[in-house]
Amino acid sequence: MAPLPIGYHFQIKTDHQSLKFLLEQRILTQAQQKWLSKLAGYDFEILYKKGHENICADALSRRITSNLLQFNAIMQLESTELMAQIAESWQTDSPLAKIITQLKQGNPVSKPYVWSNNKLSWKGRLVVGCNADLRKNIIRSIHTGSSGGHSGYIPILHKLKSIFHWRGMGKATKRILQECEVCQINKYEHVATPGLLQPLPIPDKVWTHVSLDFIDGLPKSSGKDTILVVVDKLSKYAHFIAIAHPYSAITIAQAYLDHVYKLHGMPEILISDRDAVFLSKFWQELLKLLKIQQNMSTAYHPQTDGQTEVVNRCLETYLRCMTGEKPREWAKWLSLAEWWYNTNYHSSTQRTPYEVMYGKKPPLHIPYVAGSTVVEAVDRSLQTREEMVRVLKQHLQAINRMKMQADKHRKERELFVGDYVYVKLHPYKQSSVTRRSSYKLAPRYFGPFEVLSKIGAVAYKLKLPPYAKIHPVFHVSILKKKIGNQQVAEILPQEATQLGQVQAQPIAILNRRMILRKRRLVEQVLIQWSQMSAEDSNWEDVTSLRQQFPAFSINP
Template identity: 35%
Template sequence: MSRKLNKAEKNYVIAEKELLAIRDAFKEWRHHLLGAKYTVTVYTDHRNLQFMSSARLLTPRQLRWMLFFAEFDFVVTFQPGKDNRKADALSHQESTTLPAVQTSRAIIAPDKVLCIIKTEDFFEDIRNSFTVEKWQAWAQADPKRSIKQGLPFYDARLFVPTTKLRKIVFHWLHVIPTAGHPGAPKTLELIQRYFWWPTLTKDVKTMVNNCEVCARTKTSHSKPKGLLHSLPTPSRPWEHISLDFITGLPVVQQHSVILVVVDSLTKYGHFIACKKLPTSSELATILLNRVVRYHGLPKVILSDRGSQFAYNFWKTWCKTLQVTSTLSTSHHPQTDGQTERLNQTLKQYLRAYAEKTLNSWTSMLWLAELAYNNSFHTSTGVTPFFGLFGYHPDTLHITIPQESSLTPAVSEIIQHLHQTQKSIQQHLEKAKQKYKKHYDKKHCEGPQYQPGDKVWLSTKHIDFKTKHMFNPKFIGPYTVLQQINPVTYKLQFPKSLRIHPVFHTSLLKKAVQKVRPHPAPVLVQGEEEYEVKKVLDSKLRGRNLWYLIPWKGYGPESNSWLSASDVHAPVLVRRFHPLNPDKPGPRARLGEGSTVNTRTVRALRASRMQKPNTRKIK
């Protein structure tokens, strides 16, 4: 490359003119020089440029250019002009004129060249798949078949005879960027424009289902999987209870949390104010004092997967009292729908009296409990209070005249209470059937997975280390270890994925392809190392630089933060920083024997290089 100097550049000193040539060359070939595998060597016949990067006094222009050069890994080497004649010839004016260049129309259009380069070997493989005699016999068997230029055609479409060649066709019309990973119908239409083979429709559907990129990145548009499976109806009150917490409330009298306890049969609830989220031991004490002392020990306690219910103390406490602790499925609130619904009712009550209860909600909690327990419940057909005690509480202090009647015997009261609770059980069964019918209309029955099957896991509720719209929709595939119930499964996770391994079937998708094993580590100087795919992010921990690394052959769930000293991928590191100038980076070399911190470079760029004060020299 070469160009003329403009009026301002003609006034540059010699050193700056020589440096200008290097700067323009780096601008012209920037896409080649950034992230180069080896250090770039610049040959110049101006010896002083070797020491430009280490000079103590630089003009503002030279300093700006040094900031530009900081993006590149290069060294400047002196070479006399007589030994560098090719570059030196560009600076001499040519007196002769070149003849006019005559252009001719290309025989092959440029947009067809790439296709021809790719398909020439493909056509040759088709020709070699059969002998000429077999091809002729093949063509005579059907009038739609023909042989053109030694290639078999069916109904004017190229016949693809082998599985290997069919996979190449699928790659061309499904995988490459111009195809865009379409679904099976669109991929089939693309292939049918040019190619044919007997099992085309079946093969395309299978290959699309086996496409790992499609499995990871595409959103499912079918109905949510998994029909409703209700919990069994208890045989007596307070045999089965559920727990949940309401947090984020204003601190009143040092209380900021409400513990909600609900009986699964009568729907009777207790609202208990807590100073904070209780620990396992504190929760056990609260239940003994506020629930067990009035209703006895439950057989089953249903809760979410809070930390209180995962500690050994809670498990030991339940085991000692012969209480079964059941945890709801991760990210599936339908498991404990009654408590979730009651939480909404309680929040609505407190919100309705917000002006009065904002600073005194703890004193209003017993009123909220009474109001809820005295309200008609559609699933039981009675109020929770009546379902538990057999009568309605007096809340109005109004005496209504009634006909006199004899006081019922104790046996009649007990019989009436038993009949009420039996009626509640019947209402609950009818309500569950009604809810199931309504729920199942919007859901479809999920596939049944067996231990050992491979499944993809939805990332809907997974917190990635880097959040952006290009995160995959599914990760995996993972092995199914156990079927907990008809719609819940336990998966086998790597140690790096620290989440609970039990999931509802709506978050799973069958992995139909033969899963490729993860690449094994390679030995480098006696140590096992895994191949780095690229660099995603960087950050500083103290004075140390760390990189977020995805591993080749592994999913995004295996991404790891590693110290820069442990990342042996200099090419990928050099490629990352020019594309992410706002991220922390290492010390970048300007030239031989000199370094500059890239963060300092960015700070100087941000300040737009304010011109320093200068003094006149007489």
């Protein structure tokens, strides 16, 4: 072909604009010299042509990629059987059968259909007839296959449209992907937090609504390693009580009697999480005899006792800052921490807890100045106290405004009796373990479970399997309604405890060691856990392990 243009003037068209000036440039590179040596002796001119107009060159310079080849690669061994089903769908679809007949006879059709190699295509894509089951199988094959990887709606639809064509593909794809069981269990929900905020009622008096919680896992200090935190709902006044492991419902009741009851009496309502202490028969019977109502958080929803959780963080921060390099002396700072917290200004009450409790501002630790004392009449003091409580309740009405703001970032979700839902549980939670190799790949949701009843405004009782040990009432924020009618076996971690967590049990000590941590020797043991292989064993501090599993023998 090379000698044909010799002796004739011809044009070279390119979408590379700078090549227009190839013959006018200085020859600088070996590539340019090579090109010009091949073009020497020809009579030509170089013209620029826009890329989108240079269709012929694009067709010659690119490898032809057939969508049908992509289809065969994706479907692999099923392609022969699937092609037979697609061909059958053409015959059962009357409009398509008519189009095929016209194309075979050489008659043109109004739409860009092509009949080639016994295949009906539309703009290069394989046409699938009106067969709902066949279309569903095609979508599922691409979605669940290794190339689909359970991707979302847009990537899967893009893959489908590059290979197949039928009307209503988008709606069918969205519906089938929503019904995918694997996606429902393993994918996060990218929606606003379900369930509108439901603040607890505002009490009329101080120390009638009290919340309890524990801060554990602390280093041993004066024989204590846990703090019992007691907070009044109205005034925000708190007491911090140091206790030691192992503690029981009896010891907690005695600690409350010694430190709180003698000052404030018995409350009407106790708010707590689902700790084993608060679930014990002794505690339940004690509250029943004292006629105290117990409000407990639902499983996996600590926000119910959010007030005490906030106090816990404040207290931990204070002790962390004040003890510094001597964390084992935290018990000496606990009384000062209580004074610090109760004399701090609270934005929700616009006063300090001390001021709400005693009707006056806390004393300042400044040198005494003679003649500066002030004595108020008793009735004046009582009137001031009543006025303060009234104003305080007005400030607490701001909770309603907070609710309105919070609900802007939440989404109302209503379930009905008989619905099936997935539950978002923590597949593994061990306090002294920071990372687990299997946690990242564990399911995000478990179930599905049937909704038995609605409890309150935002909680639901579920029908759990007989072996489940967690509380059956859950907040709506961790529930996700099951989509689709496929029957799926119920999935729930076998070791779900009453705390609403999956707590593996230590079964063997494989090794021991001593490590240096902050200039102190710490003893650790290599623990093998129940329901896990030896490869999943991990190092645990002996102190933490003894506190968490007192029945497990650690001594060599």
